[in-house]
Amino acid sequence: MLNILSRITGSNRAEKRDAKRIYAKTMAQSRLPEFYGDNLCQDTTDGRMEILCLHISTIMYVLRGHGDTGAKLTQAIYDVMIDDFDVALREEGLADTGVSRRIKPLAKMFFARAKQYADIFDGADDVGALEVIIGEYVCENAENARVFALYGKNFLENVSKQDLGDIATGNLGFPKFSK
Secondary structure: OHHHHHHHHOOOOHHHHHHHHHHHHHHHHHOOHHHEOOOOEOOOHHHHHHHHHHHHHHHHHHHHHHHHHHHHHHHHHHHHHHHHHHHHHHHOOOOHHHHHHHHHHHHHHHHHHHHHHHHHHHOOOOHHHHHHHHHHHOEOOHHHHHHHHHHHHHHHHHHHOOOHHHHHOOOOOOOOOOO
């Protein structure tokens, strides 16, 4: 019975499986303790969302260059992320109406930030512009915004060098983050 439902809902599609793998590895990377504290990113729900957004936005930006398959994988990653938000909010005890009210602003913030990152990535490879955005949303001080901006730039370069198969398997080339 579950197999039939999987075929109807598409939960067994290759891009969905790949998206879950990518999301899980990205979530694990985003939760590394070195991103948080000591005038870095606040270890709060909002802070964790910002670090996750930096990673997911970068991956989605690179996937734009991989045609229809990249577009499908991008949508699947977004769907997996929203499903994860839904589960997390329900675990906090929110009912259906509370979940939908909380997910909409999260999705809106994600799209706004993803667009800002994409605009910067489309530009002249300007670490300074990335530093401004990160300084505004991620870091507690401007000095550490540069560290995050360099990390983001390195992550973009690493993922951009990978083929779609490597990305789909979750081998994302996360650079080392150090202050």
